[in-house]
Amino acid sequence: MSQLHHLLTFPSRPVTGDYVTSVRKLLASGIPATYTLEQVAAFEKNGTDEMSESASNTTPLHILARSLPLDLSEDETSVVLSLMDTLFEYGAGWNFIDYEDKTVGDLLVERGQKKTGALYQRVVDAGVSAELLLRKLNGGEIEFLEDPQHAEEQQQQEADSTADNQQVYLSTKLEYNENALVTRENRDGVMMDWETHIMELAANTICRKDAAELTVLNIGFGMGIIDNFIASHSPHKHYICEAHPDVLAKMRADGWYDRPNVVVLEGRWQDSLNALLDQGSLFFDGIYYDTFSEHYQDMLDLYDVVVGLLKPDGVFSFFNGLGADRPLCYDVYNKIVSLDLQDYGLQCQYTTISVPTDQQWHAVKRSYFNCDYYYHPQIRFR
Ligand SMILES: C[S@@+](CC[C@H](N)C(=O)[O-])C[C@H]1O[C@@H](n2cnc3c(N)ncnc32)[C@H](O)[C@@H]1O
The missing domain is CATH 3.40.50.150 (Vaccinia Virus protein VP39)
Structure with a gap:
């Protein structure tokens, strides 16, 4: 686990603005906001974070959502929101699927966050902005980033499929x-x-x-x-x-x-x-x-x-x-x-x-x- 991932497990409470400062520093130093646990594992195994085969992308946002304390106070919720803002500012994706086939939204709900709450809505808003921006590029469809390496193959299958064509x-x-x-x-x-x-x-x-x-x-x-x-x-x-x-x-x-x-x-x-x-x-x-x-x-x-x-x-x-x-x-x-x-x-x-x-x-x-x-x-x- 990288330092960024570790920080997002909230090792100390309360969750204060110091988390935002530290996470921002790591991101500014060049750690990608999309750095996945799968890349860390590949690096530890092969000395490179180039992955040959991985269907999942467990991103820093997944780790944050999965580690969210169940008794988060209002002040801590605002800090977590700033952390999410920071990750999105540095290019975090909203629609990755983690090693348990879950989205960040699924994990937030599992950790007791309401769908109408600020944290879940932050991910939804990121999705809406990204989708509106990307719409023209990928033909109006939201694509879940499950298997980027096989995207072309998937596109071909869609072109031939009764459900898509x-x-x-x-x-x-x-x-x-x-x-x-x-x-x-x-x-x-x-x-x-x-x-x-x-x-x-x-x-x-x-x-x-x-x-x-x-x-x-x-x-x-x-x-x-x-x-x-x-x-x-x-x-x-x-x-x-x-x-x-x-x-x-x-x-x-x-x-x-x-x-x-x-x-x-x-x-x-x-x-x-x-x-x-x-x-x-x-x-x-x-x-x-x-x-x-x-x-x-x-x-x-x-x-x-x-x-x-x-x-x-x-x-x-x-x-x-x-x-x-x-x-x-x-x-x-x-x-x-x-x-x-x-x-x-x-x-x-x-x-x-x-x-x-x-x-x-x-x-x-x-x-x-x-x-x-x-x-x-x-x-x-x-
Ligand atoms: C999901 S079904 C509709 C079910 C319907 N609401 C019902 O209650 O049974 C979709 C239907 O839309 C038809 N369809 C697909 N594309 C169409 C199009 N461009 N114009 C008209 N009908 C279309 C399909 O052939 C199919 O019969």
């Missing part, structure tokens, strides 16, 4: 089973019925008006769960936009095309909704968005369409799985979405609900939601 997805065969819609070959979960309660909540959010006046749009049919909830509100007009041929076939077989109040918009929303915008005569009381194999950049593009199609008192919502493979990342996206929507004159309110953690992931290749809470967004013009 829309062209690949739209030409992949799908399969409906009892409680999920999956891609036939590689078992990517497109939709799963554990989301039913979320879909019910979402339908209630966008179907607030009297049925006789209600015109709503759902983007992404999937298993039709939300569309069935929407239908139970008997809307005057119910638009459904869907791109995948297998899903459209299922909708036809199940009679959605024959319902008098339903309009099916076939094709990608990027095409059909822009055509609606061009017509300039149709506006919605509620819009819901839940697609697959799209990225946050697509949502940014969608905001442009939403502001053109939503009535002044309308509500927009979406399936909020952004960054939900890690709680810290989910919390960072929560803020980013609110900030981005502000630029469109929209305001996002979240309702937090708990979700079961025992979802049936065995039916699919990988889980796409790893938080035990869900931020349900309700978005309106300010």
Whole structure:
């Protein structure tokens, strides 16, 4: 363990400003704020901190969070906050994963820090700033720095994957089973019925008006769960936009095309909704968005369409799985979405609900939601 790492285990109490002075001195002398325990171990073994193979990066911030005294006083909390500020000032990363597959956020929560508290929020804010800054460089996605050495390989896998590449997805065969819609070959979960309660909540959010006046749009049919909830509100007009041929076939077989109040918009929303915008005569009381194999950049593009199609008192919502493979990342996206929507004159309110953690992931290749809470967004013009 290096001197920097040792200091961040808080060997003496109380935690005073002396810690900040000492840590700053070490960082100013050239010790990187990202210096990991794995690098120390490699140095001790090989005389160089170049690592051949390591999936984890246990950074000084992880050590600080892991060592945080449980009985931290208010004064000590301010000092720890200054220590975090100092580490970030010297380039500490917010999204590294440590030897126990944990983020700094996970460790802070384990040490009794509240998510609304200053220390957790400091990491979230670092994530938001970093993400906003890096967005243009890496295409709008937050990347967890688990395995920098294999980044290229990972990028190639993503380019070929149904979950990340829309062209690949739209030409992949799908399969409906009892409680999920999956891609036939590689078992990517497109939709799963554990989301039913979320879909019910979402339908209630966008179907607030009297049925006789209600015109709503759902983007992404999937298993039709939300569309069935929407239908139970008997809307005057119910638009459904869907791109995948297998899903459209299922909708036809199940009679959605024959319902008098339903309009099916076939094709990608990027095409059909822009055509609606061009017509300039149709506006919605509620819009819901839940697609697959799209990225946050697509949502940014969608905001442009939403502001053109939503009535002044309308509500927009979406399936909020952004960054939900890690709680810290989910919390960072929560803020980013609110900030981005502000630029469109929209305001996002979240309702937090708990979700079961025992979802049936065995039916699919990988889980796409790893938080035990869900931020349900309700978005309106300010
Ligand atoms: C997660 S499912 C939607 C689940 C739905 N909310 C439900 O309650 O069952 C995503 C759906 O979006 C469709 N989709 C993906 N990209 C799309 C796009 N660009 N435009 C329209 N639909 C798209 C997929 O084919 C899939 O049917």
